[in-house]
Amino acid sequence: MSASTEKIRNIGIIAHIDAGKTTTSERILFYTGSSHRMGNVDEGTTITDFDEEEAKRGITIYSAAISCQWKDYSINIIDTPGHVDFTAEVERSLRVLDGAVVVFSAMEGVEAQSETVWRQADKYNVPRICFINKMDRIGASFERTFQEIEKRLIAKPVAMQIPIGEGSTSADDSFQGIIDLIKMQALYYDADSKGSQFEAKEIPESYLERAQEWRGKLLESVAELDDEILEQYYETEEIAEADILRLLRIAALKGDLQPTFCGSALNYIGVQPVLDAVGNYLPSPLDRPPVEGINPQPKKRGGKAGESESRGPSVDEPMCGLVFKIQADKHGDLCFMRVYSGQLKSGSRLLNARTGKKELISQLWRVHADSREKVETDCIDAGDIAGVIGPKEAVTGDTLCDIRHPILLESISFPETVISMAVEPESSADRKKLEETLQKLARQDPTFKATPNEETGQTIVSGMGELHLEVLRNRMQKEFNLSIRVHKPRVSYRETVSKAVEKVVEFSRPSAGGNLYFKIKLRLEPFKGDSSVSIISNLKPSELDPAFEKTMLETLKMGLEGGGQVGFPLMNVQFVVIDAQTREGETTDVAVEAAVSEALHGCIMDSQIQLLEPIMKMEVVTPDEFRGNIQADLSARNAAVLNTEWRSDLCVMEVEAPLSQLFGYSTQIRSLSQGRASFSMEPLKYAPAPPSVLKEMIG
Structure with missing residues (x-):
């Protein structure tokens, strides 16, 4: 196994909007030497937010990939959006990344989208470290944010640092630096060198007791990971630095603990320790389990399609990679690809496991946000990420693999449009x-x-x-x-049914070659399950020729594309084939398709349709003086305030509201609060819409 693979880190920077992800990324690029200027979000000059829309709005819209070197580590970083409208960028990034840095604002703490990205990381079992940013802002609180990570995210953060001062209220207790709890020293960063230079000093007397208290918590967390170390800790109340780093890495890779850091990326404080932590605590491709997939094609010598396959992160294994993003380019679309095994070589042809067609890999690029450089070796090893030009039909989630050793990896699932x-x-x-x-x-x-x-x-x-x-x-x-x-x-909207309905269709038509015949009895019923629509057959294996049964089920699936009575997709329903009758020499695919299609649409048109509308989960944050007006407006929008809590001097409301009532809400909430309130929302569920909505649609 090449030593370089051990030193690769594929990480994402994820957070709620405005927590400081992009500023943190800019500092990382500067300190690693990948850029020679520091961009500013407010000025629209950041490297990762290079799109015109991003610069204008001051938010990240598209995930940006950047490659950099820190000490002896090669780090591929993806800076992801925080706005829920662009959650797909986070989803597809976490699917291919090995670790994540989760950024929190010390002012707002754990926010709605913080929970969303944390759940997405849980979904893909991505180990993570935490960075509590904006320690220099008024109202910042390290301890409150740390506790919120524990409680709201049901996580196990372990503090590696604590701040010297918080906020920017006065010179005496404002944020000045950080205390390293492992080395037990205070770090002060030099603003003139933009944080490139920092000085390690003794911990100030006024912070010593607090530092010792937090170090005790750190050592206890570490000691509990190993019986031998625990015994040693009881005797000496100390643990060697090498043992702390070793055990923390093991726990972080398992997801049992999340090493937590603090600082102010804007003021150049505390970013380098986060970079060190990426190398120390986040996994290399070798630390991740082999990627699992299925064989999409029958094997030539025994075996069959659908058998499980796996690929380890080795150059000796057959090539396999996943396309996780496609970016338009005037010279041809640029496909972002994670190589899981083997070697990706320019000029090679690979199999697209989804389509069964071959794709040409014409060029390989190292991507640095909006700039790129050609891969000199024309080869990317297992575990790495690169930009690829050449594939014509590949889409997000496609597997490209060795033609002789096909494998289809699990694709990327995205939320429904609302x-x-x-x-x-x-x-x-x-x-x-x-x-x-x-x-x-x-x-x-x-x-x-x-x-x-x-x-x-x-x-x-x-x-x-x-x-x-x-x-x-x-x-x-x-x-x-x-x-x-x-x-x-x-x-x-979506459509469902409120009660079961059955339909019997007997298709019998003369044709040029003789008579066509097929009879089917179909039931449409309400159904609560994992999928939006379920199709099952109650027929015994001997009752219907397998080829006709396949045609029948495929026709049902295709017929659903037209939606329900009003034309919206069906949801929470089940089609059950109760009975089917054939006649020898008269039943053909044409007869099956015609009968099934008529039965399907007959069930839909005879059923009592219920309209479902998307309900959004919202978090509304407002100063107390505007709370009454905002609650009254939410009530007028048929929204339900489920919970209210206080975050410093701000009121935080947990709200559920129908999406249909939220058009233009961003303008309204600014108007009601003189621009001081904010909100975020994400799709939560579908629920019955008011009967008047369906009545209006049907006319």
Whole structure:
């Protein structure tokens, strides 16, 4: 195994919006020598937020990949968005990363999107370290944020540092530096060198007792990891530094503990220890289990498709990698790819395990946000991440692998879209261009969908929120020079049924070659399960030819694309095939498809449809003086305030509200609070919509 693989770290920087992810990334780039200037979010000059929309809005929209060197570690970093509308960027990044740095604001503590990204990291078993940022701001509290990480995230943070001072209230108790609890020394960072230089001093007398208390907690957490060390700790009340680092690494890799650091990225304090921690506590590709997949093709000598396969992070294994992001480029789309095994070589041909077609790998690039450099060796080893130019049909989540050793890795699952709007070209001449543009956008963004409406000539585009659709609309106009008309956004409803309905269809038609016949009895019923729609057959194996049963079930699946009575996708329903009858020589695929299609649509049209609407989970943060107005407005929007708590002098409300009532809410909340309140939201569930909504749709 190459020594370099041990030194690779593939990490993501994840957090709630405005916690300081991008500023932290900028400092990392500067200290690792990957950039020679420090960008500023407020000025729109950051390296990772290179897109025009990002610079204008001061937020991260697209995950940016950057590669850098720190000491003897090679670090691939992905700076991800914090806004929930762009949660897919976080999802696809965590799918391929080995570790994560979770950034928290010491002012706001654990916020709504902090919980979301933490759950996403849990989903992929990604080990993480915590960085409590913004210790220099008024209202900052290390201890409160630390406790919130424990309670709200049900995590086990272990403090590696504590701050010297907090906030910026007065010179005496303002944030000045950090105390290293392992070496028991105070670190002061030099502002003139932008934090490149720092000085280690003795811990100030006034902080010594507090430092010893927190060090005691650290040592207790470490001692509990090993019986021998625990015994030694009881005797001496000390643990050797090497043992602390070794045991913390083991616990962090398992996800049992999260080493926690503090600082102020904006003021250049505490970033280098986080970089050290990436090497010390986060996994290399060798520390992660082999990636699992299935064989998509029958083996030539025995075996069959669908058998499980695995690939270890070794150059000696067959090549296999996952495409996790596609970025439009004038020279050809750039595919971001994580190589799990073998070697990825330019000029090679790989199998796309999803399509069964071959894809050419023409160029390999090291990506640094909006710049890139060609890989000199024309080869990327297992465990690394690179940009690839060449694949024509690959989409996010596709597996590219050795043609002789096919494997299909688990793809990336994304949340359902919740909002849509109609777009149409300004002129009919642009209709073809609009179609091509939407295809490109959908290939790059898995949470964006476009469906043409032949009757109106419009196209319905769907996404994760108002901001998401606004950004995509601006891209169409600026990036693709497309003039479009945009109509008011609308909610993506779902349909379900309130009671079971059965339909018997007997298809019998004369044809040129003789008679066609097939009879089916189908039931549509309410169903609560993991999938939106379930299809099952109650037929015994001998009752129907397997080929006809396959045709029957495939026809059912295809028939569902048209949606329910009103045209929205069906949800929480089950189709049950109760009975099927054939006649020898008369039952063909055509007869099966016709009967099943008629039965399917008959069940849908005869059922009592219930409309479901998306309910959003919101966190609304406001100064107390505006709480009454904001609560009254939420009540008028049919929102339910589930919980209220205080975070310093701010009121934090946990709210559930129907998405249909939240259009334009960002403008309204600013108006009600003189711009001082904020909110975040994410899709929570689907719930019955008011009967009046369905009545209005049916007319």
